[in-house]
Each structure stands twice: as structure tokens, then as C-alpha cells.
Amino acid sequence: MIGFSTLFYKELLRFWKVSFQTVLAPVLTTLLYLLIFSYVLSKRIEVYPGVSYTAFLIPGLVMMSMLQNSFANSSSSLIQSKVTGNIVFVLLPPLSAMDFFGAYLAASVVRGFMVGLGVLLVAQIYALTPPVHIFWAIVFGLFGCGILGCLGIIAGVWAEKFDQLAAFQNFIIVPLSFLSGVFYSIHSLPPFWRQMSRFNPFFYMIDGFRYGFFGLSDVAPQQSLLIVAASFLGLSALTIGLIHRGYKLRG
Amino acid sequence: MTTAIEISGVHKHFGSLHALRGLDLTIEQGEFFALLGPNGAGKSTLISLLAGLLRPDQGYLRVLGHDVVRDYRLARRSLGVVPQEIVYDPFFTVRETLLIQSGYYGLRHNDAWINTLLERLDLSDKADVNMRALSGGMKRRVLVAQALVHRPEVIVLDEPTAGVDVELRQTLWAFIQNLNSQGHTIVLTTHYLEEAQEFCQRIAMLKQGQIVALDTTQNLLASFERRELRLALDSAGLPESLRPLLRRSIGSTHILDLPSLGCLEEILGIIRQSGAQIEDLSLVEPDLEDIFVSIMSEQASV
Ligand SMILES: Nc1ncnc2c1ncn2[C@@H]1O[C@H](COP(=O)(O)OP(=O)(O)O)[C@@H](O)[C@H]1O
Ligand SMILES: [Mg+2]
Numbered sequence: 001m002i003g004f005s006t007l008f009y010k011e012l013l014r015f016w017k018v019s020f021q022t023v024l025a026p027v028l029t030t031l032l033y034l035l036i037f038s039y040v041l042s043k044r045i046e047v048y049p050g051v052s053y054t055a056f057l058i059p060g061l062v063m064m065s066m067l068q069n070s071f072a073n074s075s076s077s078l079i080q081s082k083v084t085g086n087i088v089f090v091l092l093p094p095l096s097a098m099d100f101f102g103a104y105l106a107a108s109v110v111r112g113f114m115v116g117l118g119v120l121l122v123a124q125i126y127a128l129t130p131p132v133h134i135f136w137a138i139v140f141g142l143f144g145c146g147i148l149g150c151l152g153i154i155a156g157v158w159a160e161k162f163d164q165l166a167a168f169q170n171f172i173i174v175p176l177s178f179l180s181g182v183f184y185s186i187h188s189l190p191p192f193w194r195q196m197s198r199f200n201p202f203f204y205m206i207d208g209f210r211y212g213f214f215g216l217s218d219v220a221p222q223q224s225l226l227i228v229a230a231s232f233l234g235l236s237a238l239t240i241g242l243i244h245r246g247y248k249l250r251g
Numbered sequence: 252m253t254t255a256i257e258i259s260g261v262h263k264h265f266g267s268l269h270a271l272r273g274l275d276l277t278i279e280q281g282e283f284f285a286l287l288g289p290n291g292a293g294k295s296t297l298i299s300l301l302a303g304l305l306r307p308d309q310g311y312l313r314v315l316g317h318d319v320v321r322d323y324r325l326a327r328r329s330l331g332v333v334p335q336e337i338v339y340d341p342f343f344t345v346r347e348t349l350l351i352q353s354g355y356y357g358l359r360h361n362d363a364w365i366n367t368l369l370e371r372l373d374l375s376d377k378a379d380v381n382m383r384a385l386s387g388g389m390k391r392r393v394l395v396a397q398a399l400v401h402r403p404e405v406i407v408l409d410e411p412t413a414g415v416d417v418e419l420r421q422t423l424w425a426f427i428q429n430l431n432s433q434g435h436t437i438v439l440t441t442h443y444l445e446e447a448q449e450f451c452q453r454i455a456m457l458k459q460g461q462i463v464a465l466d467t468t469q470n471l472l473a474s475f476e477r478r479e480l481r482l483a484l485d486s487a488g489l490p491e492s493l494r495p496l497l498r499r500s501i502g503s504t505h506i507l508d509l510p511s512l513g514c515l516e517e518i519l520g521i522i523r524q525s526g527a528q529i530e531d532l533s534l535v536e537p538d539l540e541d542i543f544v545s546i547m548s549e550q551a552s553v
């Protein structure tokens with residue numbers, strides 16, 4: 001337990017010491033998205049009756065920033081440690097696969113939530129109404145950040161160089177998160193793309209998270225929760241298995 | 252008493268490279284052991300296998316009787332490893348680094364021992380300095396401290412004195428010797444053979460993934476018969492028949508290769524017969540370097 005909590009603490013410290021880049025910068029980037037998209041589109045679109053486009057956009061952007069930062073946290077910590085060689089400091093001690101997995105995952109979720117809260121805070125310039133089902137929002141936030149934390153661990157363990165990690169991010173994470181309905185409801189898409197979106201797990205994270213804010217969603221939140229929870233459990237099992245086998249960590 | 256390190260039938264491949272070819276080695280508790288060999292012999296690979304950073308393709312390794320793969324928790328708790336490469340985490344200070352490393356071993360209140368380590372390794376005034384701001388030699392000493400935070404019984408150092416200046420090297424040796432005298436098993440690799448000769452009781456020489464010599468330092472030195480004979484002769488000079496043994500001459504001093512002690516009598520006889528007078532004579536004992544070079548070149552011709 002001390003082993004786990006120390007690694008968790010070290011991972012928190014790692015991003016907190018550079019919180020300017022790891023928390024403030026992503027909040028600012030997301031704020032820019034919000035300002036631009038809401039300015040350009042707010043007059044034209046009303047996704048749900050009675051919900052302005054800006055109000056619709058905010059939870060999506062919050063969740064997207066949470067997901068991206070959860071991924072960034074575990075993946076960049078691992079690749080940095082591997083490239084600089086200081087990964088041996090966590091490979092030499094008697095830490096179990098669960099300690100290792102749990103610590104990187106938990107730190108990723110914390111970073112995701114810090115960025116998410118930061119975005120929500122600055123989004124108050126638009127005077128939001130508070131979430132109607134905050135519990136649902138938190139649950140989807142946890143699972144979403146958990147999934148991306150797992151993906152970050154897998155990518156960080158797999159990649160040997162920074163550009164491989166960048167490829168993973170640019171070709172998998174970014175497309176999936178942009179095509180997940182952050183900026184639109186999938187009901188506004190042509191049938192083919194609407195169908196495709198249903199294979200994107202990110203869609204269910206965002207849709208479920210948004211349900212927590214408005215009580216309105218594209219699919220039933222129970223269904224989203226089932227898919228998101230199953231994805232999380234499956235990915236966790238895969239990640240723990242990889243760490244346990246020493247995949248790319250203990251050659 | 253359980254053995255400190257037990258290595259049996261260990262093979263390791265990197266792709267098509269057969270880096271370790273069936274290694275067997277047993278090191279008892281309390282030994283001060285040196286692992287020698289040219290670059291690429293497989294010393295660091297063996298240490299990584301012991302530490303669980305790599306996994307063997309075949310065979311097993313045990314630390315204090317604990318299999319490094321199956322009983323990894325107990326094995327790693329008993330082992331402290333100082334890696335060959337200088338690595339550090341640039342986010343932390345020296346003290347933070349050591350506190351965090353203690354936590355990984357499940358130790359929470361380790362400040363007293365950390366302070367002792369800092370003091371013994373001459374790092375006290377750097378405790379709150381960021382790792383980035385330390386010199387190479389200091390970073391290496393932090394690595395030594397990191398390997399010792401959990402007071403391991405078996406300590407493995409991979410070229411601990413590489414790139415460390417003479418004064419610090421002595422501090423480090425005194426420290427390591429002290430640990431050994433307290434009962435810790437020490438295993439190290441080094442490029443400075445005189446260090447191994449001075450400090451280590453037993454030596455294994457590794458070449459291309461195989462052990463080519465394994466004995467006590469004393470036996471290795473004694474079994475090596477070649478010595479150097481220094482003769483200062485008068486103007487009559489060195490007899491022609493001894494020319495083949497001549498390594499070099501400095502003025503009237505001739506340095507001869509003495510294949511074995513038994514040849515000494517014969518050589519002196521030849522000189523007496525030639526009428527030359529011996530003005531001075533000395534025997535130079537072999538050192539580890541001679542043995543190392545000889546063993547490494549012997550095997551190359553096989
Ligand atoms: N991770 C690795 N991948 C591929 N080859 C390696 C790896 N580590 C070591 N080697 C190779 O294995 C051999 C033994 O290396 P090493 O154990 O570092 O030797 P030493 O420490 O005795 O100098 C060398 O030929 C080296 O190039
Ligand atoms: Mg080496």
C-alpha cells in the first residue's frame with residue numbers, strides 16, 4: 001500500500017510541479033475553443049430544445065479536455081521515464097503490477113479532473129445552469145478519465161520514442177475525441193456517420209457526461225454507462241496483464 | 252546459511268545475439284565479489300537479470316534463495332542495484348528522490364537512514380538541490396544512496412567508479428568496504444583492475460557471455476606464473492641467448508619475461524657464464540591486469 005501511494009504521490013507531484021503546462025495551458029486552449037465555436041455557431045444551432053449551443057458545447061469541451069489530459073498524463077510520464085532511463089527507479093523495487101497500474105491510473109484521473117474543473121470554472125463567464133444529475137456527470141468523468149488513463153499507460157509502455165507516442169495520440173486519440181459529438185449531436189449527422197459514431201466509445205463518455213448536465217442525451221445514459229464501464233474493465237485487465245508480463249518494460 | 256546469489260544455467264538472447272551462454276555462478280553471503288570482462292561481455296545484462304529488469308530465456312537466478320521472477324518481492328527487497336548509466340528524475344531534489352525511493356520499498360519513516368546515507372556519501376549539503384543541478388559524480392553517489400535506502404543485504408554496483416574523480420572514488424570505496432565489513436554481500440563490475448585486486452576476495456571473468464575464470468583473487472594471482480625480471484648489468488650487457496625473453500631495455504637495465512619462477516636459476520646461470528656482472532635484480536609480481544589480458548587473449552585464439 002505504501003508502494004502504491006508513494007508512486008501515486010510521485011506522479012501527482014510530477015505534473016503539479018509543472019502545472020503551468022499540465023493544467024493551466026489545457027484550460028486556456030479549451031477556453032479558446034469555447035470562445036470561438038460559441039461565437040461562430042451559437043446563433044445557428046439549437047441541439048436540444050431550450051438548450052443554447054454554448055450551453056450544449058461546454059460539457060462536451062470539459063469532458064474532451066479531461067479525456068485528453070488523462071491520456072497525456074500517464075503516457076507522457078512513462079515515455080519520459082523510459083527515454084531518460086529513470087524508469088528503473090520504479091522497476092527495481094518490489095511494486096506489483098496492481099501498484100504500478102493503480103498509481104499511474106489514479107494520477108491520470110486526478111489530472112483529468114483538475115483540468116475539467118478548471119474549464120468549468122472559466123466557463124462560468126457564460127453563466128451556466130448547474131448540472132441536473134451531478135452524480136451521473138462524475139461517474140462518466142471517472143470512467144472516461146480511467147479509460148484514457150489506461151490507454152495512456154498502454155501507449156507509454158508500447159512507445160519507444162516520442163514520435164511513436166505522438167502518432168498514437170494524433171491517429172487514435174484526437175480523431176476519436178473530435179468525432180465523438182463534442183461539437184454536435186450525432187442526430188444532426190448523415191445516417192452513415194451517425195452509425196459510425198456508435199462504434200466510438202468516446203461518444204458514450206461524452207453523451208453520458210452531457211446527460212449529467214441537462215438530463216438529455218442521444219442514447220439512454222444506462223446504455224452508455226454499460227458500454228463505458230465494460231470498456232474500462234476490459235482495458236484495465238489488458239493493461240494490468242501487459243504490466244504483469246513486463247511487456248516492453250522488462251525485456 | 253543461504254547463498255547470497257545463485258545463478259544457474261542462465262541464457263539470454265537479444266534477437267540473434269546470444270548475450271549470456273549458460274551462466275552458473277554462486278556467491279556466498281558476505282563476499283566481496285568482482286565481475287570483470289571487456290565491454291559487451293554481458294556483465295550489465297547479468298545484473299539486469301538479477302534485478303528483474305530483464306528476464307532470462309532459460310535458467311534461474313536467486314537472491315538470498317528467492318527466485319527473481321517468481322518471488323520477485325522478496326528478491327528485490329534483498330537487493331540493491333546501482334545501474335551503470337547515470338539516470339535521475341529531473342523533477343525532484345536529492346532528498347525527495349530518496350524519500351520517494353524509500354516509499355517504493357514500503358518504508359515511510361526513513362529520514363534517519365537517509366541522513367546517514369547523505370552524510371556518508373558526502374551529499375548532505377546537496378540534500379535540497381534539484382537533481383539536475385548536480386555534477387556527474389554527485390548523481391552517481393545519489394544512485395548509490397538510492398540503491399541502499401532499503402538496507403539491502405546484497406548490493407550490486409555496475410561500474411560504480413566510472414567517471415568519478417580520484418578523491419571521490421576513495422570515499423566510495425571506503426563506504427563500500429564498510430558495508431562489506433558489516434556483513435553485506437558486495438558484487439561489482441569495474442574497469443579499474445587494480446581496484447578489484449585491492450578490494451575483492453573473489454573474481455569471475457566474463458567473456459562473450461561465458462565465465463572464463465572464477466577463483467579467489469589470491470589463487471588467480473598465484474596461478475599466473477609469468478613475472479617480470481629486472482636486471483641491471485654491467486657493460487658486458489645481456490647475453491645473446493637471452494634476447495628472446497627481452498621485453499625492453501632502459502639503459503643498462505633489461506626487463507625480461509620470466510615464464511615461471513623455475514626459469515630464474517637457468518637465466519642467472521647463463522649470465523654468470525657470459526661473464527656479465529649483475530648490479531641489481533628485482534622480480535615484479537604479476538597483477539590482475541596481466542592475468543586479465545592473458546586470459547582474454549588466450550580465449551580469443553580458441
Ligand atoms: N537491451 C539490449 N538490446 C540489444 N542488445 C543488448 C541489450 N543490452 C545489451 N545488449 C548487447 O549484449 C551484449 C552484452 O552487453 P552488456 O551486458 O551491456 O555488456 P557489459 O556490461 O559487459 O559491457 C552486448 O553485445 C550488447 O550490445
Ligand atoms: Mg556494462
